[in-house]
Amino acid sequence: MRDLGLAPPTVTSLTGGLADSVFETAALDPTLPLLARRPDPSSTTWEEVTAVEVREEVTDLAKGLIASGISPGHRVAIMARTRYEWTVLSHALWAVGAEVVPIYPTSSRDQVEWILRHSGCVAVVVEDEQAVMTVGSVCGSLPQLRHVWQLDAGALQQLVERGEFVPLATVESMRRIVLPDSTAVVAYTSGTTGRPVGCALSHRNLASTCDTLLAGWGHKVVPPGGQASVLAFLPFSHVYGLLVQTLCIRGGMMMGHEPDLHEEALSAALRSFRPTYFCGVPSIFEKIYKNFLRVAQQAGRGALFERAADTARDYAAALERQRLGGGPGPGFDLRLQHALYERTVYRKLRAALGGRVLLATSGGSSLNREISLFYEGIGIYVNDGYGLTETSGGITAQPLGREMSGTVGRALPGTDIRVADDGEILVRGPSVFQGYVHDEASTRAALRGGWLATGDLGRLDSDGYLTITGRKKDVVVTSSGKSVSPALLEQRLRMHPLVHQAVVVGDNRPCVGALITLDPDFLAYWRESLAVRSDARVKEAREENALREELSRAVAAANSAVSRSESIRVFRVLPATFDVASGLLTPSMKLRRDAIVRHYALQIDAMYQARSRAPREHMADELAHWDDADNVFG
Structure with a gap:
């Protein structure tokens, strides 16, 4: 450790x-x-x-x-x-x-x-x-x-x-x-499985994180x-x-x-x-970005927005290399391009958040690096941190002047972080909860010698930056024994404007698959932009083919971040988005994976059966059999 x-x-x-x-x-x-x-x-x-x-x-x-x-x-x-x-x-x-x-x-x-x-x-x-x-x-x-x-x-x-x-x-x-150690809140976790458990948080627990953030970062939002x-x-x-x-x-x-x-x-x-300060979750930042893109395309300025977005990301990446000691910063041409888009694009984008935001914070789950760079490039740095109910919120933040997108920063002062041999993140510090109400067994299991076992997987680099790679209980194990953490694939799939939600599946299956829901607003615009003029049957077929191609590109982009054995080979588009009312999302907007897999068991079976009807004599043939994406409609 x-x-x-x-x-x-x-x-x-x-x-x-x-x-x-x-x-x-x-x-x-x-x-x-x-x-x-x-x-x-x-x-x-x-x-x-x-x-x-x-x-x-x-x-x-x-x-x-x-x-x-x-x-x-x-x-x-x-x-x-x-x-x-x-x-x-x-x-x-x-x-x-x-x-x-x-x-x-x-x-x-x-x-x-x-x-x-x-x-x-x-x-x-x-x-x-x-x-x-x-x-x-x-x-x-x-x-x-x-x-x-x-x-x-x-x-x-x-x-x-x-x-x-x-x-x-x-x-x-x-x-x-x-007293500071009196219980202030009993916060019940939303419970991705089973009954919610009540986390007892003291006044000191809640105040410690806030006071540390205010002391170190508070001036940045004034x-x-x-x-x-x-x-x-x-x-x-x-x-x-x-x-x-x-x-x-x-x-x-x-x-x-x-x-x-x-x-x-x-x-x-x-x-x-x-x-002046904006606090959100990754889905909010992703949705705002997609709305920017959709509005620009509807106004006939989609290409301009994409060039401006690329410039913003390049500019932010150059700034990041500079502050981490890896480069001289943005070059003259990049600064010139960025200044041009600042006058024509970026200030209009910031106006959508009120026009005064100096700093933003993302929490709840990890923020995609490309999204983070985009916001920094348009003038709003998003401080991506990490925490959970049992830690009264945040336990990491981006160190001032040494921010690194794609990570959740470093441990807050007074907090210690370890990564166990199996990759599980362990933490201790003043924000760690008092225990689970009426559940001593779960409290003992979570608190090991003063360290909280978070259930999250991650890695620490030599400078103490933490990267979240997934949840222990979310790891997918295929029938060949390959362990796949779904977080990165799902995050990259959601980068495509048509993709609203994504759930990676594949436990005891021959390969990794994905269930995808579509963004209703962007889908409506996308269909209008196709301008397919034909009878209803032909139009529907052409839309389906075009959608399959778009989503295949999204899957290929996601797969580029992982090894071949971890890549998505089949996917299926679902007719409705996951929501809290259906029991498929927690109230904090996290996926209830077990519930989703149970709810869509027939669609998952059909997705894999569609690719396994023909007999295969050799393992090489069997592997090749999973190269192409499935029909997108479930």
């Missing part, structure tokens, strides 16, 4: 709980805008809420919670989208020493029942009547549940009114007894003479969303909320809020 990290941490040690940040900021800078909200979801006007106003809202809510019997150690679930009330309510709960249990609002009845019962929640906060009905249908099995509060029915105002006669001193005394701002749209039900919220509150950044993740709503919110 190798053990690599950076310098020891330089951040101030936490002395209380997360709610203290609101009170301390209000005391130091009462007029600092800490949150922003809109009068209604369609509004383009954001009203600033100062630190002292946020403190008063948190205090009034805390009084209402106390009046309702919420005490230190009680668990309260929040089952809501990313909205203003989530932030205020979570800090009010932390102020009275309660523990927050986030639940995805899209969770099924069984998932809601399991989490509320397993965690022992005494109250749950939901958004709307539908969620009230979901919780109500399982209340019979939840003897500890005392309150169901509905945000859209004025629950928070009712709590404030209930707590009017609770003395301020009571809130202060309860807040001051919250505009000259201004204040950093973040539009929060990632689910607070996921640890990455909680990390963003904690970064903003502890760092004094102004935070707006966008609960609607549909493309139109998010795009409008970005243009009106104009953040």
